[in-house]
Amino acid sequence: xxxxxxxxxxxxxxxxxxxxxxxxxxxxxxxxxxxxxxxxxxxxxxxxxxxxxxxxxxxxxxxxxxxxxxxxxxxxxxxxxxxxxxxxxxxxxxxxxxxxxxxxxxxxxxxxxxxxxxxxxxxxxxxxxxxxxxxxxxxxxxxxxxxxxxxxxxxxxxxxxxxxxxxxxxxxxxxxxxxxxxxxxxxxxxxxxxxxxxxxxxxxxxxxxxxxxxxxxxxxxxxxxxxxxxxxxxxxxxxxxxxxxxxxxxxxxxxxxxxxxxxxxxxxxxxxxxxxxxx
Amino acid sequence: xxxxxxxxxxxxxxxxxxxxxxxxxxxxxxxxxxxxxxxxxxxxxxxxxxxxxxxxxxxxxxxxxxxxxxxxxxxxxxxxxxxxxxxxxxxxxxxxxxxxxxxxxxxxxxxxxxxxxxxxxxxxxxxxxxxxxxxxxxxxxxxxxxxxxxxxxxxxxxxxxxxxxxxxxxxxxxxxxxxxxxxxxxxxxxxxxxxxxxxxxxxxxxxxxxxxxxxxxxxxxxxxxxxxxxxxxxxxxxxxxxxxxxxxxxxxxxxxxxxxxxxxxxxxxxxxxxxxxxxxxxxxxxxxxxxxxxxxxxxxxxxxxxxxxxxxxxxxxxxxxxxxxxxxxxxxx
Numbered sequence: 001x002x003x004x005x006x007x008x009x010x011x012x013x014x015x016x017x018x019x020x021x022x023x024x025x026x027x028x029x030x031x032x033x034x035x036x037x038x039x040x041x042x043x044x045x046x047x048x049x050x051x052x053x054x055x056x057x058x059x060x061x062x063x064x065x066x067x068x069x070x071x072x073x074x075x076x077x078x079x080x081x082x083x084x085x086x087x088x089x090x091x092x093x094x095x096x097x098x099x100x101x102x103x104x105x106x107x108x109x110x111x112x113x114x115x116x117x118x119x120x121x122x123x124x125x126x127x128x129x130x131x132x133x134x135x136x137x138x139x140x141x142x143x144x145x146x147x148x149x150x151x152x153x154x155x156x157x158x159x160x161x162x163x164x165x166x167x168x169x170x171x172x173x174x175x176x177x178x179x180x181x182x183x184x185x186x187x188x189x190x191x192x193x194x195x196x197x198x199x200x201x202x203x204x205x206x207x208x209x210x211x212x213x214x215x216x217x218x219x220x221x222x223x224x225x226x227x228x229x230x231x232x233x234x235x236x237x238x239x240x241x242x243x244x245x246x247x248x249x250x251x252x253x254x255x256x257x258x259x260x261x262x263x264x265x266x267x268x269x270x271x272x273x274x275x276x277x278x279x
Numbered sequence: 280x281x282x283x284x285x286x287x288x289x290x291x292x293x294x295x296x297x298x299x300x301x302x303x304x305x306x307x308x309x310x311x312x313x314x315x316x317x318x319x320x321x322x323x324x325x326x327x328x329x330x331x332x333x334x335x336x337x338x339x340x341x342x343x344x345x346x347x348x349x350x351x352x353x354x355x356x357x358x359x360x361x362x363x364x365x366x367x368x369x370x371x372x373x374x375x376x377x378x379x380x381x382x383x384x385x386x387x388x389x390x391x392x393x394x395x396x397x398x399x400x401x402x403x404x405x406x407x408x409x410x411x412x413x414x415x416x417x418x419x420x421x422x423x424x425x426x427x428x429x430x431x432x433x434x435x436x437x438x439x440x441x442x443x444x445x446x447x448x449x450x451x452x453x454x455x456x457x458x459x460x461x462x463x464x465x466x467x468x469x470x471x472x473x474x475x476x477x478x479x480x481x482x483x484x485x486x487x488x489x490x491x492x493x494x495x496x497x498x499x500x501x502x503x504x505x506x507x508x509x510x511x512x513x514x515x516x517x518x519x520x521x522x523x524x525x526x527x528x529x530x531x532x533x534x535x536x537x538x539x540x541x542x543x544x545x546x547x548x549x550x551x552x553x554x555x556x557x558x559x560x561x562x563x564x565x566x567x568x569x570x571x572x573x574x575x576x577x578x579x580x581x582x583x584x585x586x587x588x589x590x591x592x593x594x595x596x597x598x599x600x601x602x603x604x605x606x607x608x609x610x611x612x
Contacts, residue, residue: 013503020398023390024407027477030470031414034425041428086324093322102319109326115523115592116329116585117530119561120336123581127335146328153325179314207418210532210562217566237420238533238562241427249428256421267416271409 035260042257045250055220055231061247065255067222071137071230072206074223075216078141079205083148084198088187090149091156091194096182098161114150121146122211130215137226139215144205151204155197159190196270203266207259209234233259333585340579342572351579357543357560359568364576366557366583368545373556373587376461376535377528380468385521388473389510392480397506408481415474423534426467431458431538434466439551454549457540462550464539468531472524479520483513515602522595526588532558557584 049064056063090106097103113121125143133139163186171181187194212232218239219229233255240252337344343351347364354365391411395404435458446452487509495505510517540553541563547554557580568574 009501009504013501016503016506017398020390020394023387024394027387027391027473028407028410030430031411031474033429034414034417034422034470037425037429038421086321089318089321090325093318096318097315103322106322106325109329112329112589112592113325115526115588116332117526117532117558117588119530119532119558120581120585120588121332123339123561123565123578124332124335127339127578128331149325149328153322177310179311182314203416207416207420209418209420210558213533213562214565234418234420237424238537241424241537252424256424260417260421263416263418264413267413 038253038256038260041250041253042255045254046257050251050254054222055236056247056251058245063247063251065231065233065236065251065258067220068231068233068236068255069258071219071223072233074230075137075141075144075212075232076202076206078137078226079144079148080198080202082141082145083201084152086145087149087152087198087201088156088194090153092160092182092187094153094157095160096178098157110150110153113146114154117210118143118147118208119210119214122214125211125215133227135215135217135229137216137223137228137230140212140229140232143211143215144208147205147208147211148201151201152194152197155200156190156194159193159197160186162193163189192273196273199266199270203263207234207263209238213238333582336578336582336585340575340582342575343579346572347576351576352583355545357576359564359570359573362570362572364572364579366576366580368543369555369557369560369580370583371546372461372539372554373529373558373584376465376468376539376554376556377525379462379465380472380528381521381525383466383469384473384476384524387469388477388480388520388524389517391473391477392484393506393510395477395481396484397502397509408478411474411481412478415478419471419531419534422467422471423537426463426534426538427459430467431463434458434463443551450548451550454551456551457553459538459540459553460551461539461547461554464535464554464556467534467538468528471531471534472527475527476520476524479523480513480517483516483520484509487512515599518602519595519599522591522598526591526595529587529591530558530584532562535559536562557581 049062050066051064051069052066053062053064054067055065090110094103094107094110122143125139125146129139129142130136160182167189168181168186171185172178176185209232212235216229216232216235218235219231221231223230237252237255237259240248240255243249343364347354351364351366352370353367354363355367356363356365357368358364395408395411399407435456439456439458439462443452443456491512492505492509495508496502500508535556536559539556539559541555541559542553543555543560544553561577561580561584565574565577568577
């Protein structure tokens with residue numbers, strides 16, 4: 001009886017061991033398939049035209065996504081201009097006054113914003129801005145900025161908390177007021193971690209298509225001003241993939257490839273930057 | 280003198296007192312005060328934004344709320360031409376696909392997390408952990424593209440036919456196979472949320488004190504028994520990670536609208552049938568809607584999405600708190 005029990009224990013252990021690896025393999029197969037297929041189907045589309053020509057008209061052969069790359073960069077740029085200062089200052093507030101009641105409220109709302117479906121954020125930007133300015137880069141950038149803020153502020157907060165208290169104490173002991181200590185000592189030491197947080201936030205909004213769709217809509221031309229829509233790479237993938245045209249579907253895979261390459265590239269760079277020991 | 284982060288303010292105050300010499304005491308204080316007021320007011324933007332979001336979505340859905348009231352939630356018709364809107368089918372679609380996705384993703388990501396944190400040699404697990412993190416960063420629209428052109432044909436030709444021929448006597452697995460549909464959308468969602476859930480769970484397992492496992496092994500437990508103990512120790516975190524995955528699944532728009540078939544019906548005839556979700560109907564119809572009531576009904580769907588998301592997040596918080604108090608408290612001290 002005791003032996004049987006012992007045998008069941010050992011068996012259970014082995015089954016668990018096997019199941020854990022089976023789960024890993026089952027989970028990784030579709031994920032690798034995504035990367036593999038995006039590379040396989042996208043790499044043939046990429047040539048010089050792909051980066052220099054705008055969206056081809058229906059039925060036209062060739063063409064590229066240059067306008068979408070331009071539009072994406074402008075939209076991300078404007079979103080970063082809005083989100084980075086707000087995110088960093090919010091992060092400073094969260095780390096420097098972390099024991100105040102207000103900061104725990106701000107932290108909860110930050111989390112709430114972080115978990116909000118991006119399409120809901122898009123609808124908010126539509127209501128607040130697109131109903132006044134019209135479907136536009138401004139509205140889309142606002143929506144993307146709201147997605148960025150929690151990511152940036154969290155990274156800043158974490159980075160500042162890692163700065164050794166002794167360094168701040170040394171600065172304060174030398175007669176530096178607290179706000180100067182925060183900005184010129186703590187933030188300076190943490191600047192690399194803060195920068196990686198910003199990069200990750202950019203990587204995240206580069207792939208967002210739902211909020212862009214409801215604030216900007218489709219635009220097949222070049223950038224035409226901040227009060228007008230602009231083309232967007234992630235959104236192009238959606239638009240092209242639904243179309244019945246071979247050429248557009250091919251462009252969708254090409255766009256997916258450069259988008260994935262860019263996002264994964266940012267992640268790898270961040271990883272390399274943070275792996276070295278901070279000073 | 281070592282001050283941790285929580286104790287920092289007090290420590291700095293101690294340092295301030297002797298610094299307040301007569302020459303520049305005021306300047307020191309005002310700089311800090313201005314800094315505090317400034318950072319506080321910027322940080323409050325976040326609070327303001329979330330508040331405004333709820334308010335503006337309410338404002339946008341007011342025509343729909345005034346017209347249909349609570350009937351919007353239980354209504355089953357969606358007819359932009361006649362101006363009749365009810366969201367029950369898309370609510371059911373959202374909840375069903377998300378729940379199914381979680382059922383698939385939970386055991387998978389638990390397995391992945393355990394493999395990465397407990398079973399793999401550290402050298403490999405670092406590489407695989409990074410891969411899993413990378414996969415969490417792939418945009419949803421790319422998953423949608425893959426779902427549409429790779430997963431759907433594969434399921435339609437290889438997976439679904441044998442399922443239907445062997446389990447077809449159940450109504451769930453009968454009916455025509457389109458490739459897209461409820462099951463496909465759930466599978467795709469599961470694939471999308473597995474990386475993020477397993478990354479969180481892996482971190483969680485890494486944080487559980489090793490003394491727990493060591494004690495168990497010292498008492499004669501074998502690996503799996505020690506791991507089981509660890510799972511039960513981390514269970515509130517596992518639940519929180521799961522709920523976070525649920526939130527992701529509920530709000531996912533693009534990938535789902537690409538594979539679910541976008542058919543507005545109360546219940547699909549089988550798991551192979553097409554359906555609709557709240558986020559999918561927003562992605563699909565919002566940009567094409569012209570009629571004011573139609574737009575308002577769609578924003579109303581967005582408002583419901585916000586409320587559901589809020590409930591989900593609050594539930595996650597409450598569960599974590601509950602476990603920390605009732606179970607975690609005993610286990611931790």
